[in-house]
Amino acid sequence: MAASGSTQPPLGGQLLLSLDADDLAAVSFLDEAMIVAILKCRYRKKVIFTFIGEILLSVNPFERISHRRKSLREAPSRVPGYTKPDISVTANRVYTGLMESKRSQCCIFSGESGSGKTEMSKMFLSHLMRRCAGEPELESKIILFNPLLEAFGNAKTSLNDNSSRFGKFIELQFNGTGKVIGAKICEYLLEKSRVTHRSAGETNFHIFHHMLSTFSAEQLKKFKLNGVTNSGYLADSLADPSSERTARKLDGLTEGLTTIGFSLAEQDAIFSILAAIIHLGCVKFDDHPETGQPFERSSQKSIRNSASLLKIDRVRLHNQLQNLEIYSRGEVISRPYTRTEAEDCRDSISKALYNRLFGWLIYRINQVLAAPKSTQATLTVGILDIFGFENLKTNSFEQLCINLANEQLHNFFNTKIFKQEQQEYAEEGLDMESIAYRDNSDLLIKPYHKTCFLDRPIGILSLIDEECHFPQGSDSSLVTKFTRNFGNCRSRFRSSFYPVPERELPEPSFTISHYAGEITYSVRGFLEKNRDSLPDRVVVVLQSSTHSVVSSLFNASLARERARSFSTGPRQRRSRTPRLLPPGLGARECAPGCSIRSAPGKDSPWAFNSGYDERAIIPSPNSE
Numbered sequence: 001m002a003a004s005g006s007t008q009p010p011l012g013g014q015l016l017l018s019l020d021a022d023d024l025a026a027v028s029f030l031d032e033a034m035i036v037a038i039l040k041c042r043y044r045k046k047v048i049f050t051f052i053g054e055i056l057l058s059v060n061p062f063e064r065i066s067h068r069r070k071s072l073r074e075a076p077s078r079v080p081g082y083t084k085p086d087i088s089v090t091a092n093r094v095y096t097g098l099m100e101s102k103r104s105q106c107c108i109f110s111g112e113s114g115s116g117k118t119e120m121s122k123m124f125l126s127h128l129m130r131r132c133a134g135e136p137e138l139e140s141k142i143i144l145f146n147p148l149l150e151a152f153g154n155a156k157t158s159l160n161d162n163s164s165r166f167g168k169f170i171e172l173q174f175n176g177t178g179k180v181i182g183a184k185i186c187e188y189l190l191e192k193s194r195v196t197h198r199s200a201g202e203t204n205f206h207i208f209h210h211m212l213s214t215f216s217a218e219q220l221k222k223f224k225l226n227g228v229t230n231s232g233y234l235a236d237s238l239a240d241p242s243s244e245r246t247a248r249k250l251d252g253l254t255e256g257l258t259t260i261g262f263s264l265a266e267q268d269a270i271f272s273i274l275a276a277i278i279h280l281g282c283v284k285f286d287d288h289p290e291t292g293q294p295f296e297r298s299s300q301k302s303i304r305n306s307a308s309l310l311k312i313d314r315v316r317l318h319n320q321l322q323n324l325e326i327y328s329r330g331e332v333i334s335r336p337y338t339r340t341e342a343e344d345c346r347d348s349i350s351k352a353l354y355n356r357l358f359g360w361l362i363y364r365i366n367q368v369l370a371a372p373k374s375t376q377a378t379l380t381v382g383i384l385d386i387f388g389f390e391n392l393k394t395n396s397f398e399q400l401c402i403n404l405a406n407e408q409l410h411n412f413f414n415t416k417i418f419k420q421e422q423q424e425y426a427e428e429g430l431d432m433e434s435i436a437y438r439d440n441s442d443l444l445i446k447p448y449h450k451t452c453f454l455d456r457p458i459g460i461l462s463l464i465d466e467e468c469h470f471p472q473g474s475d476s477s478l479v480t481k482f483t484r485n486f487g488n489c490r491s492r493f494r495s496s497f498y499p500v501p502e503r504e505l506p507e508p509s510f511t512i513s514h515y516a517g518e519i520t521y522s523v524r525g526f527l528e529k530n531r532d533s534l535p536d537r538v539v540v541v542l543q544s545s546t547h548s549v550v551s552s553l554f555n556a557s558l559a560r561e562r563a564r565s566f567s568t569g570p571r572q573r574r575s576r577t578p579r580l581l582p583p584g585l586g587a588r589e590c591a592p593g594c595s596i597r598s599a600p601g602k603d604s605p606w607a608f609n610s611g612y613d614e615r616a617i618i619p620s621p622n623s624e
């Protein structure tokens with residue numbers, strides 16, 4: 001939050017008064033130090049909520065606090081109509097706003113990773129559900145889908161034991177009388193690369209641990225998981241003491257699936273796909289593919305189990321993991337993979353399976369939560385909870401995507417809170433001190449200016465895309481290109497958000513000056529992560545599965561239909577800058593290169609690229 005006005009501290013009496021302020025907007029002197037002092041003072045009294053006008057600021061207490069008792073009952077307000085800050089108050093305001101203005105509302109949860117966004121969004125949802133009368137059955141389903149999404153979309157990171165590895169937008173649908181009649185979920189940028197790789201001290205998605213630590217002997221046998229140990233994709237993950245704790249918390253997940261409406265056959269399909277991924281992770285390759293036997297001996301069993309769980313032909317899966325097959329002039333040309341290529345192919349299959357399974361789960365949840373056809377939703381309340389800003393020991397492609405999405409949200413806040421307010425004041429002729437704040441528009445999309453970080457053809461994401469198409473493109477050539485365009489003072493694309501390091505860093509990397517601080521990204525693997533192609537022949541093999549759920553995950557027209565069902569609001573004009581955030585949240589300024597769903601055969605770790613199936617490569621003025 002930017003400071004404004006005088007830099008002189010206020011009088012002591014005023015300061016004391018301000019330190020207990022329920023609403024920071026009412027404090028006459030406010031700077032960063034003052035905000036921290038107020039929040040600290042309140043936190044010591046176990047008061048975690050503070051208003052800033054319409055915004056509710058919450059400090060993570062890392063312990064259960066009865067918010068209502070502390071903030072409402074123990075300290076009832078003597079001023080009529082005045083309410084102490086609380087998440088229930090915000091939920092109430094949203095609902096009242098919805099009913100009085102008859103206009104749809106939206107609530108955004110924003111903050112660093114681990115700051116408590118997901119917990120708050122769950123509280124907000126349950127307060128809102130309590131406030132509006134709806135079908136009790138629908139309500140319990142809406143409350144139940146959260147643990148399910150957390151099981152599949154959350155994992156332990158170095159910042160948070162239960163970190164959301166995807167963004168979610170929940171849209172509650174209301175009829176004209178204010179009754180909730182349905183809900184819809186959109187997911188953004190699932191971090192599917194976590195299935196196969198993650199940093200030290202982090203774990204795979206909770207669901208894998210849940211299966212291995214809570215399944216009965218019978219279930220383990222059914223999914224061929226007997227004897228699966230700490231190896232492959234779960235290496236280190238299972239040994240983590242928090243894994244079992246989290247897995248146990250998911251007790252009752254299977255019952256949850258049933259209550260939400262997944263048939264037993266569908267539940268079997270879900271666990272079969274997950275078990276197949278675990279087995280794929282155990283497939284190891286030799287260094288000598290030319291011998292015709294690139295697999296380690298023990299891998300044969302893992303391939304057999306995987307093929308059987310996915311209901312595909314074992315020999316065909318074996319071949320796909322071993323050889324690259326390309327169609328050229330009506331012929332199939334085949335050559336053995338090198339070890340690295342074979343590992344990449346195995347990992348692409350696993351990531352594609354997990355990503356599409358996650359998309360399918362949300363599609364099915366949406367079917368269950370959809371408003372009945374006979375009713376008409378006239379109003380909606382949107383709840384946006386995306387992964388928070390991340391600065392890890394090593395920041396990679398995933399962190400770049402997460403942080404750019406957060407820049408987007410920050411830009412929305414800036415526009416809403418500062419720009420529009422100041423504009424309104426100016427239009428009404430009101431005299432006010434202009435508020436200094438750091439505008440990050442240059443980092444995103446700035447209409448009519450070609451000097452934006454995320455623009456096309458010269459923008460951070462478009463240059464990554466472009467480099468992926470050059471046969472000689474490498475991680476280091478990517479950094480060279482970034483520096484030539486954004487770090488060179490003679491370049492018209494020079495950006496203040498791209499500080500050039502004074503000395504060369506040990507590995508190819510670049511730094512971005514984000515609103516939350518400077519972050520250095522290691523580019524190792526950037527191009528591969530962005531490409532993340534799934535060989536066409538692999539798709540054909542997976543489509544041939546006799547398991548209807550598996551084959552449908554790779555069916556192009558079904559996937560398109562599902563992708564359409566995720567879109568919120570009316571279909572938008574296809575643009576070269578697909579949406580990163582839901583409509584209404586700065587759709588115009590959204591980041592290029594991102595879209596909501598990945599398209600068939602175009603899997604990328606963050607569903608990047610997916611909007612660009614039909615794109616032509618735009619030659620950059622500076623390209624080789």
Ligand SMILES: Nc1ncnc2c1ncn2[C@@H]1O[C@H](COP(=O)(O)OP(=O)(O)OP(=O)(O)O)[C@@H](O)[C@H]1O
Pocket residue numbers: 060061062063064065111112113114115116117118119120159160161162163164165386387388389
């Ligand atoms: N209101 C709260 N009361 C008690 N504990 C909380 C509260 N909010 C958060 N926590 C604790 O902090 C942890 C992190 O919170 P949460 O997962 O909501 O953070 P987040 O901002 O959504 O993080 P990420 O961006 O990584 O998903 C929770 O697992 C919980 O232990």
